[in-house]
Amino acid sequence: MSRHLPRFANLAAIVLSFWLVVGAALAQTTAEPPDYEEWGRIAERAEQVVERGQASEDALEQLRAQIAQWRDRFLAAQSQNATRIQTLENQLEALGPPPEEGAEEPPEIAERRAELRARLESLRAPVRNAEEAFTRANGLIDEIDEIIRTRQVDELLSHGPSPLVPANWATALREASHAARSLETEVQTAIGTPSRVAEARDRLPVIVLLLAAGALLLLRGHRWVNNLGDLMRRRTRRGTGVWSLLISVGHIALPFAGLSAIVWAAALSGLAGPRLSQLLTFLPVAFALLLGYRWLGQRLYSPLDAEAVIPLEGGTRREARNYSTLLAGLLVVQLVIGAFVDLASLSQATEAVLQFPVTVLLGLVLFRMGVILSRFRGVELAENAFVNRVTRFMGRLSILVAVLAPLLAAVGYLNASLLIRPWVVTLAIAGLVLILQRLVRDVDQLLTGRETAGEGLLPVLIGMALTIAALPFFALVWGARTAELTEIWARFREGFVVGETRISPTDFLVLVVVFAAGYAATRALQNGLRNSVLPRTRLDKGAQTALVSGTGYVGIFLAALIAISATGLDLSSLAIVAGALSVGIGFGLQNIVSNFVAGIILLIERPVSEGDWIEVGGQMGIVRKISVRSTRIETFDRTDVIVPNGDFVSGVVTNWTRGNTIGRVIVPVGVAYGTDTRKVERILREVAEDHPLVLMDPPPSVFFRGFGADSLDFEIRAILRDVNWVLNVHSDMNHAIARRFAEEGVEIPFAQRDVWLRNPETLFPDRSTPPKAAAAAPEAAPPPRAPDPYLDRPETDAESDGDGR
Known part of the structure; x- marks a missing residue:
């Protein structure tokens, strides 16, 4: 049965043996040095077995495991006396370099150097022996792995009878009928044996109890789980995804426990016969596969959008759930046929005929499942894009496998056609990883209280770890040996060499x-x-x-x-x-290093500090943070600007508030021609002196700057106690000037222009009277209106931005 039961059927045992081997490798110590004589005998025997190439696969695996244990001991022995060897090397280095040829050194130093070298060579000898033995063991393991892999490939590509040949049908019917009658005869013989009947009668209370418990779990288990789920939903509204998953697991655990109890009762009776008992022991595994695939379909393609891991569209969810259960059922049938063939020792032709219709049905179901997955689009979000692409890719591969497997079975490549089973299990493992990743996000939401699941970094990291942890299971499903996985671990433990030092995972x-x-x-x-x-x-x-x-x-x-x-x-x-x-x-990296050095200079000299108002590279704002590589400036528009520190060292920087916040404000003002200039000067000085932020030492100044095209130009210059409020002060002074000018009757002019046309007749070619005559006596122009000091003043660029500047 072990030849046809795939490795995933014994996955728990394989994983257990893998960790036992790893644990044994980690438990090796260097308390006793290796016995190189015994190792030599084992190595010679292994070389002879490898040369002949006739040992069975089980014998080769046992020999390989024995050599791997020796190799671990040799690896540990390579670090023997490492500390002492390092000490002697340091002592030799302290003595200085050896004298050149023809030169001499003091006898004491020469004698000491020779003594240290002798002791160093004696300590290095065991290490070199261990390195040589480790290399020999590695070579033997590689040769054994090569033999086993070659046999596996030959078996996979072996060509056998075709199930389409009619002559094989009769052979299959005859052998299957004979095997069924043999099983029936075994059962009848067991029932007719008085000792077995008496033994079953003695165990009758336990058997009845197991049968009753199994039947109760099978019939009532689902209702109990549903009642528990309703109770949990009523008590809490948070973590519904977690409770839903745990409840769904109960729909697997209770029926499986019930069937296991029934099978256990049948085994205790002892009336099934030896071969039928072996098939019965496989029945719980088959039932677990059926329940597991049904559970995966329910979780992956749940009718509830909130619980569906792969939210397919429309009615395809129900179709996908049904196909998942059907795939499991056909897979179980294939496994049972393989077990039956092994127990009855049937021919390869009979197996090919029995497996072919199941393989065809499995291919049809898988083909339809692949079509559904390949058309999946899902919610195109950033966090779902990768899962969506992988789902579509696996759907296309499913279509390819579904077509190839029946074709290979039809032409006689039975072992190659059975690769459809590991692909179905691969889909199941991938779905289980998605479900566990969803569970991690739901648990994170339950514990943190986030509105959306999976917002934190921890769920993403755990999801990546789950994907990496699933890789060994994928390898086991596709025929990887436990020894090959432990070999990867051994190579990892071996580490790598840097100079004369070996770096290991430890x-x-x-x-x-x-x-x-x-x-x-x-x-x-x-x-x-x-x-x-x-x-x-x-x-x-x-x-x-x-x-x-x-x-x-x-x-x-x-x-x-x-x-x-x-x-x-x-x-x-x-x-x-x-x-x-x-x-x-x-x-x-010269720019990065330049900014790094400039950042250190800024932190040491501190020409710019946090909170300063600066202008650099055309950017003006407040310094919020100075780091080693760059400086963050918050502009008055509330945007952050990241300036490389190199610009502060190589460019021009204006610091408005370095050391203190005293600064100057300049307010330009224009008045109409004909205005009393001394009066204007007095008004402007009073406006400046009345503002609370203007310092009186030095006092504010008013300057008559000149005669402009439209106005007499004045300017207020005042020193402020806090230059951060310069724009507010500028605005306040403008308001005060407009109010005082209106009160004092001072006119604020606005620009006026007269337009004169050189040849106006060209504008009126149809008129008989030249317009020059009319132009000689122009109409009286309307009197100019009095300017409004508030409406007609030109706009200023001093506008407050809400930050007091």
Whole structure:
């Protein structure tokens, strides 16, 4: 039965054995050095087995597992005496370089150098033996894996009898009938044996109890689960997705427990016969597959939009749910046929005939399912785009597999046609991953109280981890051996070599933990400085920011050095990397480095501080944050502008509030010709002196700037105690000037222009009287209206933006 039951039918046992092997590999210690003589005998025997190539697959797997255990011991032995070897190397380095040829050194140093070298070679000998043995074990494992993979490929591509040949039908009918009669005879023999009947009679109370419990769970389990679900929905309104999923799992667990109880009762009776008992033990697995696929269909294509993981359109959801259950049923039939063929030792022709109609039906259902998935569009959101594309892609692949499998079965490639089963299981695993990712988002929503599920970063990271964790299961389904997965883990544990140092995953874990601890300590120190220590000093805000930032960079640098040293990595081996990095900085990263250095200069010299009103590169605003690479400026339009720090060092920067907030306001004013200029000067001075933000030391000044085209031009210049309010002061003075001019009768002029036409007759070619005569006596022009000092004043560019500027 093991030949035809796919690997996913025994998935739990395979995964368990995988972790047992991993645990055994991790449990290897270096308490005792390897016995190289025993290893030599095992290696020679393994080489002979590999050369012959006649051992069974099970024997090869056992031999490979034994060699893998030795290899783990050799890997652990390679780090033997590592600390002592490093100490001796440092001692030799402390003695200085050996003398050149023909040169001599003091006898004491030469003797000490020879002694250290001898001790170093004696300590390195076991390490070299372990490295040689590790290499030999690796080679043997690769050869065994190659033999097993070749056999698997040959078996997959083997050509057998075609189910379309009529002569095979009679053979299949005859062999299947004979096998069924044999099972019936076994049952009759068991029932007719008095000892077995007596044994079943003794176990009758337990058997009846199991049958009753199984029947009760099968008949009433669904109702119990539904009642529990209604109770949970009434008690809480949050986390409905979580409760719905847990309730749906109950629809699988209770019926499965009921059927398992019935099968257990049949096995306890002992009246089924040996071969029928083996089929009965497979029955719970088949029933679990049927329930599992039905559950997946209910969760993936739920009729409720809020619960559907793949929200198909219209009636295709019900169709997809039905096809999911039908796929599981056909899959179970295929597995039962394979188990029946193995138990009865039927021929390959009989198996091909029995499996062919099921394969055709499975292909038809899978084809329709693939069409539904390939047409799926879903909600085209950013977070759903990838899932939608993958769903459509898997639908197209399903169509391809559904067409190929029956064709391969028809021409006699039975083993290749049975690959339709792992593809169906692949769809199930992918659907299960989507359901678990949805569960993570629902749990996050339940715990955090967010309105929309999956808004945080943690659900996304857990979803990625679930996808990565599913990769070994995909590999097992498609025929990967447990030994191959453990080999990947062994290669990972082996690590890689940097210089003369081997970096293993354990070293990497130490690196991450030490750096994380140093990073956390640095952040804690920064928070202490920022919140407790620096506020009690006389340093301004810019100096405090510079000190906190500098502490952070120094702490992170020290944490990285300590973490690298903790792994045993020689820092001198990083010289090549540092050289390459310096070249990259010199060419590709020069702007980033320039801004970084400029940021350090800004934090140290502090020509610009947070809260200053500055103008740089045509941008004017308030400095909100100075970082190492750039500075954030908030403009008066409430927009953030990110300015590289290099512009502050290489460009011109105007700081309106550096050191203090005193600044000057300039208000231009124009009056009509003929106005008393001294009167205007007096009014303007009084307006300036009356404003509360204008300083009297130095006093405001009023200047008669000149004779303009339309007005006499004056200007107020005053010093303000807070230049941040310059636009408000400008506006207040304009209002005051307009009011005082209206009270004093001072006219604010507006521009006037006279237009004279050189040849006006060209405008009236049809008139007999030249318009010049009319032009000689022009009509009296209407008297000009008195200008309104409020309506006719020209607009000024000093407008308040709501921020007092």
